[in-house]
Amino acid sequence: MGNVPCAVKQCLSYQQLLREHLWIGDSVAGALEPAQESAQLSGFPEYVKIVEVGPRDGLQNEKVIVPTDIKIEFINQLSQTGLSVIEVTSFVSSRWIPQVAAGATEVSVFGAASESFSKKNINCSIEESMKKFEEVVKSARHMNIPARGYVSCALGCPYEGNITIQKVTEVSKRLYGMGCYEISLGDTIGVGTPGSMKKMLESVMKEIPPRALAVHCHDTYGQALANILTALQMGINVVDSAVSGLGGCPYAKGASGNVATEDLIYMLNGLGVNTGVNLYKVMEAGDFICKAVNKTTNSKVAQASFSA
């Protein structure tokens, strides 16, 4: 559209417009500018907690193995951004004591709404997995360590295809009942669309209060932000994402996986939703890790901002 030369990037008004959207530079991280207050729509939460899963979920699904010191630097950078939750690593063991010994302050258990997925992923049925999780969660609570539950395949399974909302609700309810403080509903293969997201959430929210729910949308089919928007409209105010959209999809080679934290924050900023996160600092951390793993970012905001 139009035949305007690229020199426009230098245009002050454009810079100003971007500054307002990206909250670069002198804005206090997360503070709503006066102009933004009127832009806040009704029907959206005032505050959204972003759960950054890049260092664990993201790096776990990248081809390259990242050296420990890089991981530590990456996480330290993220700690400067205002993010309040950063998923740092994974202790894949049913015995969770090593995690505690290493100083873990929160544990996560991964369930699935699909029997086949459960079997292939952790080699047991959903029921068997729930029993194991009960032990972990109970012990964690004894030690005042909060446990977060994840439900994979909430909108579809790579093996079974369609997943019923009843099953998602049942598994979520089980995890919540055993003491998980929050249940993250994961669209593991990113096949969901706003309609299926709404139906699933309507069912789950009959059993679990929205404040105990989070959504973990994959962007494999480009649907993540639209699905997240829908979840927000329904009262969900915790969203998982990964800086730079780290982590491809293990089920579709070459496909993308996690939604990029930068793009999520951009949308939330535009909606006038508070996140407490400085987008520019997140972009810097994203730039750091992408250079370290030698990959181009999956974040469109980063692509548009860090142009060559």
Next chain:
Amino acid sequence: MATVRKALPRRLVGLATLRAVSTSSVGTLPKRVKIVEVGPRDGLQNEKMADHAEVLKGIQKFPGINYPVLTPNFKGFQAAVAAGAKEVAIFGAASELFTKKNINCSIDESLQRFDEILKAARAASISVRGYVSCVLGCPYEGKISPAKVAEVTKKLYSMGCYEISLGDTIGVGTPGAMKDMLSAVLHEVPVTALAVHCHDTYGQALANNLTALQMGVSVVDSSVAGLGGCPYAQGASGNLATEDLVYMLTGLGIQTGVNLQKLLEAGAFICQALNRRTNSKVAQATCKL
């Protein structure tokens, strides 16, 4: 012309599990959405458009499909008519500076020029589609007021454009801004005459489109394979990929009449010809390259 076709895997996990969900579940959504494919023009514009007459004359024109062409001025319009065009498109903007930089005149002057085209088009029974650029932000002026967008849109509509496509030219918009802008425009122009043209430069296109649909808009522009980068931010993406749009609409149970598989094939064809990767996530997910 050699037809280079790559056999796409038929086992498309996402599509196989895609089950249309009743539209009633996400509030009021249109039952049917018309997709306006801008790939061949908007998407390929970075390439030369000098072969416009040859292209228009050379393509198979199937019944039931419109093949609009862009005519920024009267001379272009005359050439388009001579080449057999039945529908043309004119580009206005909601920003004075953008209009000045783009076509070297004010908004009012541009509308006068368009009026000339519209009168001639009416006399020749040719449909005219209007575009309004910078509806959610301008690379020169920054913020654009919804009132200005409504004003320009209303003028194009009253001059005779059957449809006006509202374009987020630099892709800076987010759902809230989209809602505010559409609310203002809907006071002046019926929703049936509106379309949205969202750029995906900041990854917001699909979310913005969803918002527009929730407000009753039922015509959406997109570009197969997401062809067409953004001229304002080097390396950044531009148009929303038609495949990704169709995926969402299908999942919502909204009719489009579009065959996603065939669309994927067309996307694969042009990407190969251009020697570039697709910008469509659906295409990336389904192609095992």
